[in-house]
Amino acid sequence: MRAYRSSSSVVVAGKYIALGFYVAFALFPLYWLLKIAVTPDKLIFTDGTSLVPSGFTFENFSTVLVQTDFLAYFRNSLVVSLGTAAITTCIAAAAGYAFSRFDFRGKRLVIAVMLITQMFPLLMIIAPIYKIVAYVGLLNSLTSLIIVYTAFNIPFATFLMQSFFDGIPKDLEEAGMIDGCTRFTALRKIILPLTLPGLAATLGFIFTAAWSELLFALMLINSNDTMTFPVGLLTFVSKFSVDWGQMMAAGVLALVPSCLFFIFIQRYLVQGLTSGAVKG
Amino acid sequence: MTALADTAPGETRARPSFYFRYMVEPYLYLSPAIILIALVMMVPLVIGISYAFQSVNLLRPFQTGWVGFENFQSLWSDRKFWLALTNTFWWTLGSITLQFFLGLGLALLLNTQFHGKRLVQALVFLPWAVPTFLSALTWAWLFNPTIGPLPHWLAALGILSEPFNILGDPDLAMWGPITANVWFGIPFFAITLLAALQSIPGELYEAAEIDGATTWQCFTKITLPFLAPMIAITVMLRTIWIANFADLIFVMTGGGPANSTQILSTYIFTTAFRKLDFGYASAIAVALLGLLLLYAAVLLMLRRKMVKI
Incomplete structure (x- = not known):
């Protein structure tokens, strides 16, 4: 051009x-x-x-931090998002490695299922998930959110990790394997250090996604102690819809972690979104 | 990963057998992902579809059981459903059209040389990183005449007769969420199209320039044909994604006023979340899924026909 x-x-x-x-x-x-x-x-x-x-x-900020529960919501969201990002990245790195390095029976089927999970209306499973989570007694717990978000984000993260692994020549670990180390050792010692930027980008993407999720959190959490930031902010807005300054101060606070991660992953945006162009 | 360490493939055998390499080893790496997706997404999906044929309402716990197509019959005569279907169409069409053209414009601009490119690129992509609920709240506030500037500006421009909240006007309310969605979605299109633009070989433009082609000719004869496959796939996926996207509308208007912004996905959510009628919500969801499958099938068929020609 x-x-x-x-x-x-x-x-x-x-x-x-x-x-x-x-x-x-x-x-x-x-x-x-x-x-x-x-x-x-x-x-x-x-x-x-x-x-x-x-x-x-800065009064609005101090009021929000001191007099409301937003600090607790913030902590809950941080736990959920970090937990989701960490677990998803580990699982997706393994799966993405398998997609990148192996040709195996059923590969096309697994890929197809992963693509389908990105296409159907997620709200379709909000009712069954509510029932299952209620049945195992995990309503109002952050664990349930971490598990659900992890599953939702694995397909996208897997395709993302696959694209990072694809960028690393196969010869590297094959050389290691010829020298006598197992595939897993080769992966750990040779390949993983090279994918660190990719792992970091995936972490960032998943963190941002988990940080913004609202509807499932709204459905699965209704106790004030375990509310995530989006749920807390929305509850706050519907209760005290005249404290404009405070609401917006809370909004600015919610923006901070996403922006930090955004600056951090900005370099990988083009690669990331095109390899997993399924999700926003 | 630590779980994998115990069963690390090839730990005991230096030269893995053919069977091990092609049947077992890949699945050792894949199994956590497969198990989670199966348990948290596929099983609930099947249960969700089965709910569509049952009466499952948490407010009436004693009237559960299979009801056949009863949910779908009430859906057929539900005026709110048809309204939501129409709204889904306009919401999706309006959002995708504006997102696409503004995103394409941005991608073309970012593909040229100018001062401060890195900074501009970071700034225009920023809305993509803003959490959805926050974009929704921010835009709802911008449209609010007590706190936001938009109604006053629109009135000053003569678009509105007086500064009122368009989110409260059934005829105009849909423009609120669409604006927020366009704001939020431009970066996505810009990023994908920019990546595609950068993969077009520069020699083509050089050759065209030697042949005396105008900028417009370069655009229609080189750029567009190269972008076409990427545009087709992105628009299709994005359409499905936007049709399913409930967060913005739910936060900004809750489907109101008078259901004028109720789309199918927000209707599913409010039915499940507020009325706790899981059976009916699942029936709407199955209908939406059917429509999206139909849409995808038609597009794929069209594509096959186009390719033949």
Whole structure:
């Protein structure tokens, strides 16, 4: 595309304007969230649509952190997301390695089943899962969420890991195996260190996915002690829908881990999303 | 992984047999994934389909049992179902069209050279990382006249007669979730299409330039044909994904006002979550699944025909 002919200054200006539009569209909602969060309560209504707050305060943040349960929700979400990310990545690394390195009977079937899990409406299984989780007595527990999220994310993570393994030459571990170590040792000593960036990217993707999940958490959790952040925030919103500053401060806090992970995995975005183009 | 260590393949034999390599070893690596997917997704899927033919309502625990096609009969005469079906169509069509064209535009822009490219790329992809529930809340707030600027701006532009909340207007409410969905979905299309654009060999453009092709000709004769397979697969998968996507609407409007934003997936969720009528919810879900399968089958058939020509 670089070969598109060198263009006139009008075209260049148009390009920068278009890019400016995209950046503004992407950032504006988040900016507004932040703006309301730092505006003192009594100024929210007089400020109206002005783009810059006329006052500045961290009070909303401190109120949210000290007086509400958001810190507990935050901790619950962190446990669920980290647990899901860690377990999923381990399981998916093994499965992705099998897809990448072996030709075996039933491979196409397993791949087909994994693709199907990405296509059917997940809400279809929300009722059976509720019943099963209730039956084994895991309602209102973070464990149930970790198990459910792990299963949901394994197919995507597996395809992602497979693409990372595909990028590592087979000769490496074959050389190791000729030198007498088993396949598993070769995998552990030679291949895994090379896929560390891939493992990290997968961790990031799964963490973000688990951090945002709302509907299953809403269904499986209704005690205040085990609410995840999305459920807590939504409950808070429906109960106190006038504390705008506090709600948005809580929103900004929910944004922090995702943004950190995003900056961290940004490099792998193109590779990741194209190899597993099934999921957003 | 530690669980695998005990049964590590080939630990005892230096040269694994053919049978071991092709039948057993791969499954040692795959088994945790297969077991979890089977237990948490496939088994509930089968149970879910069976629920569609049963009466399962947690609020009426004593009236359970097989009811044949009764759920589907009530579905057929349920006006809310048909409304939700129409809404699903408009929601999906509106979202995918805007996401695709804006995403393609962004991908084309990002595929050129300009100053600050890395920063711009990071910033425009950011919405993709924002948790869905938070995008939904943020956009709901932006549309709220007490706290958000959008109604006032729209009124100033003359699009709205006065700054009211379009999420409360049955005729306009669907535009709220669609806007949020477009915001959230542009990065996905931009990323996939950008990857496809970068795989087009540069020599083609050089050759076209030597032959005196215009920029527009380059776009329609080289870029589009190269992108076509990627576009087809992405749009198909994304359509299915968006049709199933309930979070945004559930948080922003809850399906209201007057069911004007109720799509099939939010209808499934509210039926299961609020009414606890699992049988009926599963019947809607089976209907949605059937429609999506039909859609995929039609697309695949079309594709086969196109390829023949």
